Amino acid sequence: MKLELRHLAPYLPYKLKGFYDGENEGIEIMRGLVEDEIITDVDQFELTDFKPLLRPISDLSSDEFDMDTISKGAIQFLDETANLPHNSRESHIGSIQYCDMKKLLEWKFDIFGLIKEGLAIDINTIL
Numbered sequence: 600m601k602l603e604l605r606h607l608a609p610y611l612p613y614k615l616k617g618f619y620d621g622e623n624e625g626i627e628i629m630r631g632l633v634e635d636e637i638i639t640d641v642d643q644f645e646l647t648d649f650k651p652l653l654r655p656i657s658d659l660s661s662d663e664f665d666m667d668t669i670s671k672g673a674i675q676f677l678d679e680t681a682n683l684p685h686n687s688r689e690s691h692i693g694s695i696q697y698c699d700m701k702k703l704l705e706w707k708f709d710i711f712g713l714i715k716e717g718l719a720i721d722i723n724t725i726l
Contacts, residue, residue: 602646602718604632606711610651613705617651618720619644626652653709653719664706673699677710 607615607629615629619642627649631638635646656677658664673695695703695710703710713719 600716600718602649602713604635604646606713606718607637607646607649607651608632609700609704609710610707613707615651615653615707617649619648651713651719652722652725653707653714654722655709655714658723659708668702669699670696673703677703677708 611629611632616626617629617637619625619627619639625641627637627639627641627644629637629649629651630640632646633643636643637646637649659669659674659677676695700710707722709715709719709721714721
């Protein structure tokens with residue numbers, strides 16, 4: 600699996616952060632997407648050179664998030680599909696309500712399983 604625009608585009612309104620070339624030097628904020636490139640305030644990078652910072656689904660149990668804003672069905676779905684292969688998980692993600700999906704994206708949760716695939720960085724590992 601490789602990182603694609605369809606994995607990052609949903610996060611665009613929420614100022615997704617990440618590292619260029621996976622280096623832990625200087626966090627870039629994604630401002631736009633063009634073909635296979637990510638636009639930041641500083642530069643444009645190849646999509647394959649960007650590692651987004653995302654929260655694993657397991658962080659949903661943290662007190663940091665108001666779980667009353669997300670339906671129990673969405674949380675159950677994410678828990679049940681956490682260990683599925685990427686393709687299986689992505690094909691079923693449409694069963695989450697739009698309002699729940701929007702909140703998960705805003706909180707920058709890894710809804711596509713990118714951390715597990717090595718295409719994103721777990722934000723907890725750099726804090």
